[in-house]
Amino acid sequence: MGKWDDERQELLEAILAVDSLGLVSGASGNLSMRLEQKDSYGSILITPSQIPYSTIQISDLMVVNLHGDILEGQLTLSTETPMHLALYKHSSHIKAVVHTHSIYASALAVSGVELPPIVDELVVSVGGGVRVSEYAMPGSNELAENVCNSLEDKKAVLIRNHGLIGVGRSLSEAVNVCQLVERACQIYAIANSLGNVNVLSDDIVEIERRLFLGNL
Numbered sequence: 001m002g003k004w005d006d007e008r009q010e011l012l013e014a015i016l017a018v019d020s021l022g023l024v025s026g027a028s029g030n031l032s033m034r035l036e037q038k039d040s041y042g043s044i045l046i047t048p049s050q051i052p053y054s055t056i057q058i059s060d061l062m063v064v065n066l067h068g069d070i071l072e073g074q075l076t077l078s079t080e081t082p083m084h085l086a087l088y089k090h091s092s093h094i095k096a097v098v099h100t101h102s103i104y105a106s107a108l109a110v111s112g113v114e115l116p117p118i119v120d121e122l123v124v125s126v127g128g129g130v131r132v133s134e135y136a137m138p139g140s141n142e143l144a145e146n147v148c149n150s151l152e153d154k155k156a157v158l159i160r161n162h163g164l165i166g167v168g169r170s171l172s173e174a175v176n177v178c179q180l181v182e183r184a185c186q187i188y189a190i191a192n193s194l195g196n197v198n199v200l201s202d203d204i205v206e207i208e209r210r211l212f213l214g215n216l
Contacts, residue, residue: 127154
């Protein structure tokens with residue numbers, strides 16, 4: 001048995017979940033989870049670059065420290081590794097990061113349209129409306145910084161002209177966040193096409209934000 005066999009299996013199951021939910025396609029997107037603290041910097045388990053989710057194996061998963069040094073794995077690291085590492089440094093509450101290219105979330109990201117707080121679960125589970133980060137080149141430190149700045153204390157951010165990031169205290173939570181945001185983006189797009197989007201009132205958002213913060 002390897003040191004992180006359980007974590008590798010957990011990440012593989014999350015990979016299969018986002019694939020089956022249609023949140024990714026081919027080798028798009030990337031997932032990671034925080035591993036036990038080995039030193040003062042810790043380490044993460046992350047998907048490699050350009051391996052289709054339908055064929056990925058447990059042995060393909062990479063272990064890197066928070067400096068980005070490869071500790072285990074022979075493949076090429078995901079180009080978005082800097083963004084994952086920045087998010088783990090951004091908040092100790094973040095235990096998992098899921099980056100998807102789902103259709104409706106990506107459509108809002110391409111349009112530069114923030115997802116407003118239109119359904120209660122978006123506030124209670126994600127922290128409110130979902131912002132759109134400023135554009136930067138994929139894989140760059142600038143992109144990582146922009147995503148963290150837009151995320152603040154919430155659990156999701158739309159990456160301009162790119163896709164969606166969901167974070168959580170576990171992989172299952174991060175996957176659920178991405179699924180919830182994709183559904184809310186779809187609702188928003190349909191409601192907008194009907195000509196009327198009712199956003200939750202500020203007082204309701206404030207009450208539900210307190211519930212969200214209490215669960216962090």
